Amino acid sequence: MRSRTARLTLSATAATLAAALGATTLSTPASAGPGDRKPGTHGHHQATAVRFATFNASLNRASSGELVRDLSTPDDAQAAAVAETIQRTDPDVLLINEFDYVEGGQAAELFRDNYLEVPHNGAPPVDYPYYYVAPVNTGVPSGLDLDNDGTVGGGNDAYGFGLFPGQYGMAVYSKYPIAIDDVRTFQRFLWKDMPGALLPDDPATAAPADWYSPAELDAFRLSSKSHWDIPIELPGRKPVHFLVSHPTPPTFDGTEDRNGTRNHDEIRLWADYVSGGRAAAYIYDDAGQHGGLGRGQDFVIAGDQNADPVDGDSVAAAIDQLLRHPRIQDPHPTSPGAVEQARLQGGANLTHRGPHAEDTADFADALPAEPGDPVNPGNLRVDYVLPSERLAPLGTGVFWPLAADPLFRLVGIYRFPASDHRLVWLDVRTSRARGR
Numbered sequence: 001m002r003s004r005t006a007r008l009t010l011s012a013t014a015a016t017l018a019a020a021l022g023a024t025t026l027s028t029p030a031s032a033g034p035g036d037r038k039p040g041t042h043g044h045h046q047a048t049a050v051r052f053a054t055f056n057a058s059l060n061r062a063s064s065g066e067l068v069r070d071l072s073t074p075d076d077a078q079a080a081a082v083a084e085t086i087q088r089t090d091p092d093v094l095l096i097n098e099f100d101y102v103e104g105g106q107a108a109e110l111f112r113d114n115y116l117e118v119p120h121n122g123a124p125p126v127d128y129p130y131y132y133v134a135p136v137n138t139g140v141p142s143g144l145d146l147d148n149d150g151t152v153g154g155g156n157d158a159y160g161f162g163l164f165p166g167q168y169g170m171a172v173y174s175k176y177p178i179a180i181d182d183v184r185t186f187q188r189f190l191w192k193d194m195p196g197a198l199l200p201d202d203p204a205t206a207a208p209a210d211w212y213s214p215a216e217l218d219a220f221r222l223s224s225k226s227h228w229d230i231p232i233e234l235p236g237r238k239p240v241h242f243l244v245s246h247p248t249p250p251t252f253d254g255t256e257d258r259n260g261t262r263n264h265d266e267i268r269l270w271a272d273y274v275s276g277g278r279a280a281a282y283i284y285d286d287a288g289q290h291g292g293l294g295r296g297q298d299f300v301i302a303g304d305q306n307a308d309p310v311d312g313d314s315v316a317a318a319i320d321q322l323l324r325h326p327r328i329q330d331p332h333p334t335s336p337g338a339v340e341q342a343r344l345q346g347g348a349n350l351t352h353r354g355p356h357a358e359d360t361a362d363f364a365d366a367l368p369a370e371p372g373d374p375v376n377p378g379n380l381r382v383d384y385v386l387p388s389e390r391l392a393p394l395g396t397g398v399f400w401p402l403a404a405d406p407l408f409r410l411v412g413i414y415r416f417p418a419s420d421h422r423l424v425w426l427d428v429r430t431s432r433a434r435g436r
Contacts, residue, residue, distance in 0.1 A: 348378030
């Protein structure tokens with residue numbers, strides 16, 4: 001196993017995009033399609049296309065140590081399918097959600113060395129000299145009865161749901177250097193410190209916003225995993241801030257909607273952060289530094305936000321806090337496979353109002369057999385890669401091929417070979433910025 005840090009020299013460039021990605025080419029010159037990007041082109045006057053991506057890869061395991069065990073050999077079928085998906089889309093900067101955190105980066109290095117840098121079924125290896133991992137809130141015991149069931153302990157009473165510390169964590173891989181000394185993390189930011197927070201209400205009492213006691217609110221962390229601001233050092237310009245997170249699903253709760261309201265405010269944190277100024281003055285990171293991004297800073301927001309713009313169980317307009325933000329662009333990635341699977345699977349998908357082409361996750365879609373049975377969400381758009389207003393999008397897409405495509409074996413249907421989520425990618429033009 002090689003030990004590499006975020007300060008080593010970049011050594012690899014990306015290959016071209018496979019034809020089956022279901023690309024959406026945006027309103028850019030004809031020569032700027034996704035197949036024409038030039039990663040690693042360092043000229044100050046020549047635009048450089050950089051591919052950012054997010055993938056909830058379901059590389060989580062049921063107990064501590066399992067992921068290291070599975071990644072210690074190149075024989076894990078799910079990890080191989082995840083790696084091949086990444087190789088065929090070839091992001092330059094990649095967030096993986098649901099990647100168990102292991103101290104010292106052991107799991108991240110094993111996945112890179114035994115899977116990403118090993119060819120799979122003709123897909124060339126991909127090299128990421130830089131990666132970032134850090135602790136998350138999932139599975140960390142709070143010592144409090146956060147679900148109000150009368151007992152303390154278990155996943156629901158952790159700071160973020162998880163059966164052990166680090167479960168459902170995150171990892172960022174990059175072909176470009178990470179400004180490690182400038183990374184900001186927000187793992188310990190308290191929910192109560194957000195002005196106007198949607199704190200959940202106990203419907204059994206007359207008092208407002210009282211699901212959590214004052215003592216619990218003094219300890220309750222907003223982020224169910226963490227929020228990270230990771231500056232990526234691209235050539236010939238200021239860093240682009242890769243803003244990554246994985247808000248809690250807005251389900252698995254009761255009428256108090258504690259997870260739905262938390263999901264909304266986890267999304268809001270980035271909306272306020274990129275607004276900067278007074279809107280972000282309340283935000284503090286784990287080092288005690290206050291504030292958000294300046295207006296001259298470019299960024300890309302990425303992650304499984306667990307919120308669809310129209311359908312699903314999230315609080316109304318939760319994701320619109322980002323999609324309708326004046327500093328954020330929505331490139332509307334699509335895929336042919338999402339449309340096909342919504343039609344083939346039917347069920348809850350037939351009730352959706354949002355465009356099937358933009359779905360990024362294949363969730364259960366059977367309609368209730370009887371009144372009172374669980375309501376399945378169907379396929380939703382929950383994974384996002386959103387650039388700031390000054391970054392020029394060149395192309396975008398969701399890796400969800402048609403069933404007749406040979407690469408469909410990487411996504412499949414339940415039980416999925418890799419994940420129930422799909423990789424979402426975005427190419428942006430990153431020529432020299434002229435910020436203040």
